[in-house]
Amino acid sequence: MLKKDFDKKLDDLGLSRKDFADLTGLAYSSVSNWHDEKKPVPSWVGSWLENYSKARDLDSAVAIFEPYINKKSLS
Template sequence: MDKEEFKKLLKNANFSKKSFASFVGLKYQSVNTWGNNNRAIPYWVKSWLNLYIENLKYQKMKDILKDSGVCKE
């Protein structure tokens, strides 16, 4: 994953680099250097962000169903 894709995924997940770092328990300084020079973005970040974004979509659907009375959970 390149730096631009990382930025796009962060945006889609409603994260800044700082909020993402805090959420996953990393130092902001580490996350901020990803994609710069020889600092590769860790392999797990793309799949983690994609799953997080997918979960946001399901959570929105669940909330809509709950509000409409279709789902009680």
């Protein structure tokens, strides 16, 4: 993944590089120092962002349906 693709995916998810660093436990300086040739974006980052996106979407879906699932029937 190129750095511009990484930044685009972060933007699509509404995350900053600082947010990503905090979520992953990486130093912000490490994330900022990723460059396409000398220090490429690590290979695991793409799948991490994909899983983060899916988990966030599923958490939102659960929050929408949870009140209806936990409601007792009125019979």
